[in-house]
Amino acid sequence: MTAETAVIDTSDAADAISVAPNWKLVWWRFKKHRLALVGGVVLFFIILIAAFPGFFSTQNPSESNKNGSFIPPQSIVLWDKGPAFYAFAVNGARNKRSFRMEWTIDPTKKVPLRLFATGYEWKVFGLFKTRIHFFGVANPEAGQKFHLLGTDRLGRDQWSRLLHGTQVSLSIGLLAVFISTILGLFLGGISGYFGGIIDMAIQRLIELLQSIPPIPIWLALSAALPRTWSVATTYLAITGILALITWTGLAREVRGRFLVLREEDFVVAAKLSGCSQMRIVFRHMLPTMSSHIIAAVTLAIPVMIINETFLSFLGLGLRPPAISWGVLLQEAQNLQSVALAPWLLLPGVAVIITVLALNVLGDGLRDAADPYH
Amino acid sequence: MLYYIVKRLLILPFLLFVFSVIAFLLIQAPPGDFVTSYVAELAASGSSMDQIQIEALRQLYGLDQPVYVQYFKWITRLLQGDLGISLDFQKPIADLIGQRLLLTVILGLATFFFTFAIALPIGIISATRQYSFFDYFFTVFNYIGVATPTFMTALILMWLAFTELGITITGLFSPEYADQPWSFGRVVDLGKHIWLPMVILGLDGTARLARILRANLLDELNKPYMEMARAKGLSEWRLVLKYPVRLAINPLVSSLGWYLPLIFSGSLIVATVLNLPTIGPLLLRSLIGQDMFLAGAIVLSYFGLAVIGTLISDILLAWLDPRIRMEEASK
């Protein structure tokens, strides 16, 4: 009988399920989410890039070249009657009427490339100097140049700028979420655990904050930041502004969880056996919620990233010389630029891929967070 | 029901008060006072003002008095319908934003209905045909919809329309209607232009709402009342539409509380890219130009729209869900 044979196979699994710790159950369920796994892998590479943007860059992101504006992307040739690694050179000529550089790909001239090429000097984590890059022009001495994603208005290398923008945009997202998580955990936890008047007060505050439309407030607050501030100060201020308005969602999530958990038998049992409140919250309740919180946090990061992009795109967030995805997209703000150099939209693709990966991953985590569901 | 609505209405003055304080603080944020900036602006444009006029203005705004008096004077003038003068445009603010506010509301409502018209069927089909081709297709569509910033969609569509079709798709009116008073032709012209910003603005919301509806509906589909309705002999489609959809829509309606305000203020970015005559681009311009009375008035308009949006969703929810009506009435 088929039913019986299937049964014998799964009996061990059934036993294993009943003894597995919580994180293992979460992991088992998460593994089933193929899409979430793919999201995780993509995110791993994005984080790798964000950690070492200099290593993957081919050129100094701030280096401009007034004779090299709007060079179109040069694709890499990997197969030419055998394994190869080169790109075609571009020829520029100034248009007599518009005085604009016009570029054509020259299929006769090759720019040889190599892995672990020597290029401009950069610092690992801002500490150790090195000239090694993941890939680049094989012989830079010959004055050959290579722009994987083309160049912008000022002739800066779009690929290298994109990678450095990744570092800034991703870290702003992470930092802002970190701040709002702390705020949300703290206030949501208090609200959910103690209840009563404290809960009332915090809930009304959250409701009030949530009823304020965030975008005009963001804009107004960012506009009020003095223009004289340094890049680093603006970066921190923008992060703060983003976090200040988004912690409410997380606080609600945490509060809801606490309310459910407070009634659970194991919390009641801990209380009856005389555990201190701190111990109940940190030893019993928080670990149970951790997978939910991780999922909520993962889903909050993309929101932050998109918001930073919005602000910088509108000219109210980070400002050049800072590089972020939003700052890069500012170059593509009007139709003329986009029509002339469509590759300026590519940082937007980076935003989409990153947000997509984070959302898919977060959804997988959220589904997995409830192993008994 | 009536009790419930009255209760909601009673909170309104308080909310508006808090919001007006926030807007006032924004106006106060930049260094220097309004009159000084105004005089400087006038001087820059070649005209001037005598000392008596300047003093009269200072008196009007109460600039030599404490902040709360200034707020009081500002809010009194506001309630009388005087929003002040824009530094940048040298025009009364009410004239500047009146028309734009109307267009913002029209665009917001159009987007709102578009979103629901699309999100409801997608959510229902995805949930009732879980793991089907449709479900996967819409899941992918929803993920991409949520992940793409609206201005990216706008830029890409603008670029495609320009390179492939050779047309520029900006604004809400053809040039011949742009500065005309309202007429039948102008309304038709608006209809011809509004669909693109509507679709762009709606994509993100459609994706979100469809996802919420799908999740809610999946929860409802396993409830015992489904079994009972089946046991009654109800056909599957009538059953789904009458019971679980009805119940799954309630959380969706409560999400309107944030969604409607979000459309209004979210249109700001798309409006900037597409150069729409709504209040969004004006806010941006006033903020960059530190034209704070104008900025404050626009921010306050956004707040007002948000309050109205929340109110509509609250009333709708009470109308749809008898449990909420009862609960509120029994308090």
Added chain:
Amino acid sequence: MFWATACAMPPTPTIDRHTAMTEKNLLTVKNLKTLFVMDEGTSTAVDGVSFTVDQGQVVGIVGESGCGKSVTIKSILRIIQKPGQVVGGEILFRQAGGKNGADGEVIDLAKLDGRGKEMRAIRGNQITLIPQEPMAALSPVHTIGNQLIEAVRLHMDVSKVQAAEIAIKRMAEVGMPNPEERMELYSWELSGGLRQRVMIAMALLCNPRLLIADEPTTAIDVTTQAQVLSLLRDLQENHDLAIIFITHDLGVIAQVADDVVVMYLGRVMESGPVDDIFHNPLHPYTKALLASIPSVHGTTRGPLPAIEGAIPHPFNRPTGCPFHPRCASHIPGTCDRRTPVLVAKNDRQSVSCFLQNDAAEED
């Protein structure tokens, strides 16, 4: 005279199975098998269940939770949802439809499309359900009246006003005070007992031939329970209804049932008239169940006898007789290898046990 209101009858394909059914049989379930096919494995929720229900008879199905009682009746109603499916057996039902309340033709419900028109015309009309938890079975956002009227109009060609009249009459019949006013209320505004009365009224709306009550007294308190039971008994006698009554409570069975079917792990262990089952149980499982009923006449405060062990995991069914791991008198080498089948022990009782006979399932 609303009892005589005939519900709309659709034309249905019928199978000539008179040989399988005697005249008084209303429902004959034969070798019913329902599977749940899931990623984790296949679970056989109903494994070859057979029993009959006669006109005007109350059949009680007893068993612990998870024994497949509910799945059995859902299979009969054909409302099993994926991943479950009815994979085998026959569900022969004698329809109404003849003149003057005479019987119609016999139809095999297992052959119909569960979502199809014919099955839907029978469901809620000739076979109705009283659910376990009335609170969860009623929609919280529709009024009682709305849900009752809907049930009437699904099967009868009447106006809304007429449907409301029918609903109010039925509500009055099941002892609902002020039925007109109650029509405007929501389920959560009623007490548990009244909610269950609404469900009973709903089940009776279309003059059913067979009523299926799925643990109708589990969710309500004991006093109300007694009222609901006597109401059901009265209705059954007045209208000559056939009822399938599902419960894990043997006391309830003793009160209402004529015949009893004892189920364990998706199989019928024993069946027969209620007196024989209670006074002369043949199967060790039935005996154990009866032994675990607390008695008010007991003098000592000793522990209640309980059945050793627990119901196995659905993916981990034992081989052979499903009950043998918990059976005190199982025969090693037989009960754990071969699966016994239900055979008639005498003209009333049937039992599926090697202690009684040697009939086994073929491998």
